[in-house]
Each structure stands twice: as C-alpha cells, then as structure tokens.
Amino acid sequence: MNLFEEISENLQKGNARGVKDLVQQAIDERRPAKEILDEGLLSGMSIIGEKFKNNEIFVPEVLVAARAMNMGAALLKPLLKEAGVKACGKACIGTVKGDLHDIGKNLVKMMMEGKGFEVIDLGTDVAPETFVETAAKENCQIICLSALLTTTMSGMEDVVKAAEAAGIRDKVKIMVGGAPLTDAFCRKIGADAYAPDAASAADKAVEFCSA
Amino acid sequence: MNHRERVHAVLHYRPYDRMPLVSFGYWPETLTKWAAQGHIEAEDAEGYRRDGDNAPADRRVMRKLGFDFNWCSTVGGNSYLMPPFKEETLETKPDGSRIIRNAEGLIEKVNDAIVSIPAMVGTSLTGREAWEELYLPRLTFSPDRVDAETFRALAAESGQRLLPLGLQVGSLYGNIRNILGVEELSYLAVDDEVLYREIIDTIGNLCYQVAEAVLAFGVAFDYAHYWEDICFKNGPLINPAVFRELVAPHYARIGKLLLCHGIDITSVDCDGCVDLLVPVWLESGVNTMFPIEVGTWNASVAPWRKCYGKELRGVGGMDKRVFAQDRSAVDAEIERLKPLVDLGGYIPCPDHRIPPDAEFGVTAYYCEAFRKAFG
Known part of the structure; x- marks a missing residue:
C-alpha cells in the first residue's frame, strides 16, 4: 500500500491521528500538497460518500471520517494556498x-x-x-x-x-x-x-x- | 368492547368491534393556534403545554376532535439523569438566541422565538472523568426512581381500567444521544470504545432495574413502550451492526422481563426511516413500530409485514401532513390506510405530533372520516 492509499484507508477508518501523521509524513517527503489532498484525503472521502449513499456505512462513520479529513486538511491548507491551488x-x-x-x-x-x-x-x-x-x-x-x-x-x-x-x-x-x-x-x-x-x-x- | 380490549384484539389479530381512533398529541403551538381561533379553550392549550399527553386538557381536546385516546398513555420510573443538570444560559447572542446547558448536560443553541429542534453545540460529557464524576452517580439505580404511590394506585385499579396503559421503559440509545449529541457520540465510539460500551451498558442496566422495580407493584400493563428517535430520513444514526451487538442485548433482557409479567406488546417510538433497525428490534422483543413516520420515504407497515410476518405490528403510519391540506386529502389518506388496516395487527395513528400548520377542521374531519371507514 502506498502512502496515499494509507491516508485514504486511515481516513475511512476515522483514524484522525493516523491521517494527521501520514499527511505530515507525505509533506516531509515533499509530495505535492495537491496530490496529497486529491489522492489521499479526497479519494478516501469519495469512497466514504459512495458507501454512505449505498447504506454500507452510516452517519457515525461519516462523521469520524470527516474529522480525520479535517485533521489532514489543516496541515495542507497553507501549502495549498502557497501553491495557488484553488478549491473546485x-x-x-x-x-x-x-x-x-x-x-x-x-x-x-x-x-x-x-x-x-x-x-x-x-x-x-x-x-x-x-x-x-x-x-x-x-x-x-x-x-x-x-x-x-x-x-x-x-x-x-x-x-x-x-x-x-x-x-x-x-x-x-x-x-x-x-x-x-x-x-x-x-x-x-x-x-x-x-x-x-x-x-x-x-x-x-x-x-x-x-x- | 372497551378501548383496552380493542387494542389487545387488534394487536393480537383477534376480532374487534371497531378500530380505536388513536392520537399522538400535538405541538403545544398547534393548540395555542387553535385556541386563538376559538376552536378549543385557552386553558386546554396551556394545560397540554404544562401536563402533556393524556392529562385532562389533552382528553378534552381529544374529545372535541373525536380521538379516543393518546397512544402515549404510559407511565414508568425515572431512567434518566437524576438529578438532572440545572439548566443554565451560557451565552446570549445578539440575535436573541442562547447557548444553554440543558437538563441532560448538552450544550445547545436555542431561540425562544423559534419553534425548532435545538442545534447541538457540545456536551458536558467530555471524557471518563466527567462520566464518573457528573454522570455515573446520576445514572445509578435507587428505589426513589419509582413513585410507589402511583404504582400502588394503578395496581389497585388495573382490573377496572377502560383505556390501555403502557409501561414507559425509557430509551436505550436515544437517551445517550441526548446526553452526548450525534457528533460527540460518534467520536466517542472511535476515541474511547470502552467508555462508549460502558455508557450503553449503564443506561441499559438502569432501564432494566427501573422496569423491574415498577413491575414489582403488579400493575396490569397493556404494553411496554420505548422511545429512541435515532433515525433520519435516510436511515439510522447508528450503524445497525453496532446497534445489534451493543444495544440489542439490553432490549432482549428487558423483553424477557416484560414477558415474565405478561407484557407481549412492546412498541418503540422512533421517527425517520427505521427500516434497517426493524429487524434488530424484532429479534430482541420489540414488536410494534410507532409512529411509522410516512415522510418522504413512504414508510408503511405493509412492506415490513411482508418481510417479517405477523410478529411485526404497527401503531401510526397516518400521514399527519394531510392535516395542513383539505378534506379531499384526508379522504385519500383514509383510502390509503384501508388495506393496511386489513392486514391486521395495525392501528392507524398520526405519524407524529400534530404540527402548527394543521387546521382544526381538517383534523376533526379526519376523526369523522376514520369512524365512517373503520367503525
């Protein structure tokens, strides 16, 4: 499993601390912030969204996943701004x-x-x-x-x-x-x-x- | 037959002379509006706001409208925080809204000028320390959780009662949601699973002990009743697998106790789309869904009956939104209910408290049309 997949997996499990640590690791490895966001955090949330829509997971799982995403996103925010990355x-x-x-x-x-x-x-x-x-x-x-x-x-x-x-x-x-x-x-x-x-x-x- | 006998007959698939016309109360604002319009007495609107379901004011309003009785005719012991937290205002906002700590320790945003469910802001249950210091002592069983005088009197009149009486068991998960809020409850399940399980077990055990103490008085209850309110329009606010593993054993244990006391009808009040929790409830002894909120998801007893057979009963499922429309909408609703009543084991009832957009005349017409249709 590569680092982005690990971020996505931890996010889906609601492991906020794990996501934070892995995002920090990706930043330390000088991975582009946009890639960490897209291929780690947003990829994980996208899976959460689909599973929620299909009743495979429920409100609690969405809430803890979103909290994990926010922990990671907070680290990326200044870097995304610096790189001129705009929200979709x-x-x-x-x-x-x-x-x-x-x-x-x-x-x-x-x-x-x-x-x-x-x-x-x-x-x-x-x-x-x-x-x-x-x-x-x-x-x-x-x-x-x-x-x-x-x-x-x-x-x-x-x-x-x-x-x-x-x-x-x-x-x-x-x-x-x-x-x-x-x-x-x-x-x-x-x-x-x-x-x-x-x-x-x-x-x-x-x-x-x-x- | 009296209403008590009718309820037993319908929910046990036995013959009955007519379908009881059951109510589920009103928003207090509805009665205030109807009083201002001259349909009911102002003192009854105030009396309902103060005394709630099935009190004299409610009975007078039901009589005016044509209802027979309120399904929430339940009594029970105290399975909640005892003593409750002292409600206090923590902050008043410029727009008049207030941040308060409510009786359950929940921090929420309210606005006295607005009729709305409050917005949850936080909780006083911030971790194990708070649990052990502020909550656990308030959730411990003691005999004074049960009003002996009330239950002695009810036991004495059990044989003469004409209306059904339910044992209010409380809430096994909705009560926890009320203490923590949906978000904090979800986070706790991940952050401190041991504490999460301990809270569920504490409240489950307390509900059992309180029910046991009430049942010892020998009141002949006609049904038992829980409230939960743990679903929204798309499904449950808890993963059904977690619910089955952690909460269902408490329902099952209490269910056995109820059966030992001859109570074989147990209803649960849960709004929203409950489909995914219905099998869990049924497996653990809760056999009557209430109030079957029709909503935009078209809830009905029919598909459940198809899936789960006659063990599944229902009270509710009458779309209260027609009360804000007209007589033709009521007629259409009565037609929709007819085949559901034919299934047996089902008593129609408004699918929630009647809201302030309801017209008195349309609501009274529903009672009239109901009697014509169902005797």
Whole structure:
C-alpha cells in the first residue's frame, strides 16, 4: 500500500491521528500538497460518500471520517494556498430562517469539503438576505439550504426570491435538502436541485461546478 | 368492547368491534393556534403545554376532535439523569438566541422565538472523568426512581381500567444521544470504545432495574413502550451492526422481563426511516413500530409485514401532513390506510405530533372520516 492509499484507508477508518501523521509524513517527503489532498484525503472521502449513499456505512462513520479529513486538511491548507491551488468550487450553506437543527447541513458541508469545495458555513436560522449577500460577496457558485420541518421549508422560497431581487439568480445555483423536502417542492419554489442525501448533494455540486 | 380490549384484539389479530381512533398529541403551538381561533379553550392549550399527553386538557381536546385516546398513555420510573443538570444560559447572542446547558448536560443553541429542534453545540460529557464524576452517580439505580404511590394506585385499579396503559421503559440509545449529541457520540465510539460500551451498558442496566422495580407493584400493563428517535430520513444514526451487538442485548433482557409479567406488546417510538433497525428490534422483543413516520420515504407497515410476518405490528403510519391540506386529502389518506388496516395487527395513528400548520377542521374531519371507514 502506498502512502496515499494509507491516508485514504486511515481516513475511512476515522483514524484522525493516523491521517494527521501520514499527511505530515507525505509533506516531509515533499509530495505535492495537491496530490496529497486529491489522492489521499479526497479519494478516501469519495469512497466514504459512495458507501454512505449505498447504506454500507452510516452517519457515525461519516462523521469520524470527516474529522480525520479535517485533521489532514489543516496541515495542507497553507501549502495549498502557497501553491495557488484553488478549491473546485465555492458554496455557502445554512439552515433556513426559523430552523436550528443542523445535523443534515453539517453532513452536506463535510461531504462537499470531501469533494474539494470551499464551504462557507453560515450556521443555523439564517436570513435569506444573509445567504444572498454572502454568495454575492464571496463569489459562491452555489447556495445550499437545509430545513428539517414542514413549517420552515417555505423559507427556502424566500431565498430564491431574494437571489432574484438581488440580481444574482443567474450566477448562483440553489440546492435544497432536508427531511420534508422533495424534488417536486424544489421545482415548485424555483430552486435548481434537490439532493436526497448528503453524498448526492456533493455530487450535484460537483456537477454544477464542472458544467 | 372497551378501548383496552380493542387494542389487545387488534394487536393480537383477534376480532374487534371497531378500530380505536388513536392520537399522538400535538405541538403545544398547534393548540395555542387553535385556541386563538376559538376552536378549543385557552386553558386546554396551556394545560397540554404544562401536563402533556393524556392529562385532562389533552382528553378534552381529544374529545372535541373525536380521538379516543393518546397512544402515549404510559407511565414508568425515572431512567434518566437524576438529578438532572440545572439548566443554565451560557451565552446570549445578539440575535436573541442562547447557548444553554440543558437538563441532560448538552450544550445547545436555542431561540425562544423559534419553534425548532435545538442545534447541538457540545456536551458536558467530555471524557471518563466527567462520566464518573457528573454522570455515573446520576445514572445509578435507587428505589426513589419509582413513585410507589402511583404504582400502588394503578395496581389497585388495573382490573377496572377502560383505556390501555403502557409501561414507559425509557430509551436505550436515544437517551445517550441526548446526553452526548450525534457528533460527540460518534467520536466517542472511535476515541474511547470502552467508555462508549460502558455508557450503553449503564443506561441499559438502569432501564432494566427501573422496569423491574415498577413491575414489582403488579400493575396490569397493556404494553411496554420505548422511545429512541435515532433515525433520519435516510436511515439510522447508528450503524445497525453496532446497534445489534451493543444495544440489542439490553432490549432482549428487558423483553424477557416484560414477558415474565405478561407484557407481549412492546412498541418503540422512533421517527425517520427505521427500516434497517426493524429487524434488530424484532429479534430482541420489540414488536410494534410507532409512529411509522410516512415522510418522504413512504414508510408503511405493509412492506415490513411482508418481510417479517405477523410478529411485526404497527401503531401510526397516518400521514399527519394531510392535516395542513383539505378534506379531499384526508379522504385519500383514509383510502390509503384501508388495506393496511386489513392486514391486521395495525392501528392507524398520526405519524407524529400534530404540527402548527394543521387546521382544526381538517383534523376533526379526519376523526369523522376514520369512524365512517373503520367503525
């Protein structure tokens, strides 16, 4: 097993310390940061995403894998910046106004970071204008909206309208997800994509940014 | 037949005169709205907020709507942190939200102006030291976890009761999730597996001891009931293999105890897509799924029955979202429920507490249509 495969394996097992040590070893061996990221960390997270989508692993395994990835990514961050490596896309994410429940949102963020995205986490109970202002200011290609409740999901339409009013609707894709959401609801409010699970959300984001 | 007899008959596949019309309560905000609209008394909305399921206020609201009784008619001992943590505000944010330490020691973000499940921020259970100092003493069995007076009185009236009564056993894993939060619980399983297992065993043993102490009073319970809430729309928040290995033995042990006391119906309250946990529960003596949240994943007793046979029962599975729609949506829902009722061993019930977008008139119409359809 080569070093990158070892990083990927340890990440999938959630061995955060192991990932950190192996990434440090790769850095010490002067491996390019982009290669360590792509072939070690993101490769591992990609496998995690697929397994999660197929119910081969579950939320706990995703959480510990993402934590391991973050440990490794923290070491790479300054090196990636120095090398001028850009994220594969930029998104902002949050739960909509009136909704505090954020596990789903956090999982999507982890999965998107696992695909190489830069994700700005706006947190919970986020006002429509905050999503829109952040997307405009930070040049996000995607706004990700999460809602747990039927009573709060209507807030997603407010974000779509706010993006239209701010004149950025054609510059940004709006993705929606959460327990009560359906594809039909997504189409009804004029959002661009509904993702049934966190891994699919990350896949969809990649699709948007590679189009 | 009375409702108690009806429940036994349906869940044991015996003949019954009519299907009981079962409720699962409301969000307090729903009753506040209905009171403001003049459908119910304001004191009943307040009474439900204060006293909860099956208390006099709930019974008055059920009577107005047409429900027979609330499935959460359960009593039990205290299998939780005793004493609970003192709830305290740790920080108030400019937007009015607060970071609090709740009664279970969980650090969470709440906003009094918002009706929402809080966001988990952290836990007071930061490791073995905290476990042994702050939690273990609060999770040790003592006789005062069981209110002897209540259970003596219930035992005395057991033969005369017309409504079913459940033994509330507590929660074997959801309770731990409430103490640690989903993220910290997941990390603990990897970072300190010994402690992770010890917490599961401690709570499992406590639930057993409390149930044992309650059952000693001789109350004729009609069913036993757990709550878990450890699933989301795509499946469980725990790996089913881990659940089977570590948690199921506690269900099985408690299940044997319940059977010794003549309780052969045990339900578990778990929202979300529970498909992957159903076989584990069934194997370990939990045979009645509740509330069968239909959701976007279309949960139903039918496919489970096909897989697991008549041992699998259900209470719930009525899509509460129709209460926010109209009478035609109710009619369609009743039609959907008819073949499920025909399967036997199944009692329809709203698949969660009725939320604030529900219309009083539509909810009352459901009760009316239900009676027409199911007697």
